[in-house]
Amino acid sequence: MSQPSLIERLAILADAAKYDASCASSGTSKRNSKNGTGIGSTEGMGICHAYAPDGRCISLLKILLTNHCVFDCHYCINRKSSNVRRARFTPQEVVDLTLSFYRRNYIEGLFLSSGIVRNSSHTMEQMVEVGRILREEHDFRGYIHLKTIPEADSELVRQAGLWADRVSINVELPTKAGLTKLAPDKSEAVIEGAMADVKEAIAENKDARKHFRSAPKFAPAGQSTQMIVGADAASDADIVGKASALYGQFRLRRVYYSAFSPIPDASSVLPLKRPPLIREHRLYQSDWLMRFYGFAPQEVQAAAGADGMLPLDIDPKLAWALKFRESFPVDVNRAPREMLLRVPGLGTKVVGAILASRRHRTLRLEDVAKLTVSVAKLRPFIVTADWRPVLLTDRADLRTLITPQRSEQLELFAA
Numbered sequence: 001m002s003q004p005s006l007i008e009r010l011a012i013l014a015d016a017a018k019y020d021a022s023c024a025s026s027g028t029s030k031r032n033s034k035n036g037t038g039i040g041s042t043e044g045m046g047i048c049h050a051y052a053p054d055g056r057c058i059s060l061l062k063i064l065l066t067n068h069c070v071f072d073c074h075y076c077i078n079r080k081s082s083n084v085r086r087a088r089f090t091p092q093e094v095v096d097l098t099l100s101f102y103r104r105n106y107i108e109g110l111f112l113s114s115g116i117v118r119n120s121s122h123t124m125e126q127m128v129e130v131g132r133i134l135r136e137e138h139d140f141r142g143y144i145h146l147k148t149i150p151e152a153d154s155e156l157v158r159q160a161g162l163w164a165d166r167v168s169i170n171v172e173l174p175t176k177a178g179l180t181k182l183a184p185d186k187s188e189a190v191i192e193g194a195m196a197d198v199k200e201a202i203a204e205n206k207d208a209r210k211h212f213r214s215a216p217k218f219a220p221a222g223q224s225t226q227m228i229v230g231a232d233a234a235s236d237a238d239i240v241g242k243a244s245a246l247y248g249q250f251r252l253r254r255v256y257y258s259a260f261s262p263i264p265d266a267s268s269v270l271p272l273k274r275p276p277l278i279r280e281h282r283l284y285q286s287d288w289l290m291r292f293y294g295f296a297p298q299e300v301q302a303a304a305g306a307d308g309m310l311p312l313d314i315d316p317k318l319a320w321a322l323k324f325r326e327s328f329p330v331d332v333n334r335a336p337r338e339m340l341l342r343v344p345g346l347g348t349k350v351v352g353a354i355l356a357s358r359r360h361r362t363l364r365l366e367d368v369a370k371l372t373v374s375v376a377k378l379r380p381f382i383v384t385a386d387w388r389p390v391l392l393t394d395r396a397d398l399r400t401l402i403t404p405q406r407s408e409q410l411e412l413f414a415a
């Protein structure tokens, strides 16, 4: 069979990469491309397709080096036993594509992952080579995210961090039992060992750069990971617990969630249906509660039902508030920031605005209304100079009263 053309391979390998969620370029420092000495920078000037959590528009060329794979993870379309059309790029081809897309302003950077061809170290070597050619031979200053292979030689993973802004290692599934069942070639110990190596390399690099400013940067945007949601029996509480442990142990910048999608010729150990997409969204909201709203993982888990699942019809912050009503109402004129952040419908920006304005005046309900999208939904949870909810907070039908219609869902992160 003839080798597919470059365009055909691009179509195959870009399509095969679409299942990977962990590609936001948040948190990187900008590489300086002034004086015309380098190509590109992460300061957007191309066509933007996505927003990173820090608000920057980003667009990345997101491809696999190859979709050949010697592993047989049940949930993966590229697994050894899958009957898909296979393709492969050389490192130089990935470099040429990246540069030509960049020069046309299509992208701001590259997200490169790969199936495992021949063996893990051989594949990792090829990915590292892409980073090296881009940075060393072309002085490429755009964003590079390399998905590293935990089973590869740890020295190669370290080299990846020298060329990439961010490296990631997929934890794949929230529980060890799930990993053993669905990804029999992978091991939790090996994955976590590789994450620990990257954490150590990042820490060593920070230390070296304190003493020698010329020391090369190592993965300045840190490391991230991805978990597949809904392919195994793990509950939301399990997932929240795992994510929190990963943040704590390995100082991850982000945990990404990817709702499992059924694949052609799927193994019988997989569910037939994908989980509702809103489940993925609720997990991201939980993640924000832990990272920006001061919630402990146990508190987010407590917002879940007896089956460990977060409600789908309301966000986890509202679910927590309805379950722990003794924490409300919160006095917007006196409460500390951490308590204001617990109020459903008050985002970090509004809380900042409340704290700033109450230095000069005592806030009334209409003052809070000017800062929020819908004060009606806040009423059961706050006290102002002229408002106290009295019995409203404890009403048995409060959930029904404030649970919005689908089209006007109460937004956890309302501005």
Ligand code: SF4
Binding pocket: 069, 070, 071, 072, 073, 076, 077, 078, 079, 080, 114, 115, 116
């Ligand atoms: S190692 Fe990666 S590409 Fe290969 S089957 Fe597993 S998930 Fe898919």
